[in-house]
Amino acid sequence: MGIGIGIFLLVVGAILRWGVEIFVEGVNLDTIGYILMGAGVLALLLGLVMNTQRTNTTHREVVDRRTDADVRRRDVE
Numbered sequence: 001m002g003i004g005i006g007i008f009l010l011v012v013g014a015i016l017r018w019g020v021e022i023f024v025e026g027v028n029l030d031t032i033g034y035i036l037m038g039a040g041v042l043a044l045l046l047g048l049v050m051n052t053q054r055t056n057t058t059h060r061e062v063v064d065r066r067t068d069a070d071v072r073r074r075d076v077e
């Protein structure tokens with residue numbers, strides 16, 4: 001999810017920075033584009049870090065095996 005949002009923010013920011021020629025009074029679309037691209041890079045990096053941490057986990061399985069001899073010992077005691 002983080003990787004997709006990062007790519008989306010990068011694309012929207014690039015469109016606002018280089019693709020839009022509209023001038024809105026009081027709003028600088030170039031700056032908003034740069035901010036969105038920075039947020040996209042940050043989201044992309046965080047998404048990649050989270051994915052690498054998720055794949056580096058280890059799982060241990062505890063198996064408790066009991067034989068018939070163990071069961072007989074408990075019955076005798």
